[in-house]
Amino acid sequence: MVKIIYIEPSGRDVELQVPEGWSLMEGAFQNGVDGIEAECGGSCTCATCHVYIDERYLERLNPISPNEDEMLDCTASERRANSRLSCQVQVTEQLDGLVVTVPPTQF
Ligand code: FES
Numbered sequence: 001m002v003k004i005i006y007i008e009p010s011g012r013d014v015e016l017q018v019p020e021g022w023s024l025m026e027g028a029f030q031n032g033v034d035g036i037e038a039e040c041g042g043s044c045t046c047a048t049c050h051v052y053i054d055e056r057y058l059e060r061l062n063p064i065s066p067n068e069d070e071m072l073d074c075t076a077s078e079r080r081a082n083s084r085l086s087c088q089v090q091v092t093e094q095l096d097g098l099v100v101t102v103p104p105t106q107f
Helices: 024-029 055-060 066-072
Strands: 002-007 013-018 050-053 083-085 098-101
Touching: 002 024, 013 024, 050 055, 066 083
Parallel strands: 002 098
Antiparallel strands: 002 013, 050 083, 050 098
């Protein structure tokens, strides 16, 4: 299990233990974290699972695929240098303690 801290749009922190191999989206969705809609269920076609990643961890993430990069241009909240689609980020032990900020809106 890997400790992930999600910050919901309201500012509330939710600390979870997420199994390795899950995506950040699955960890949030299975635990009712507010603000991650994940309308396409993780197939990288909706961009409603957009999150901002703690910048100290960016280099530990699996890289952005061309498809994710394209979808990141379609997010409702502004794309930033630390934007990712949470369905495309795999949870690994290197991410222990990661803080994931959910943007204000996904639509
Ligand atoms: S859940 Fe649709 S792009 Fe991530």
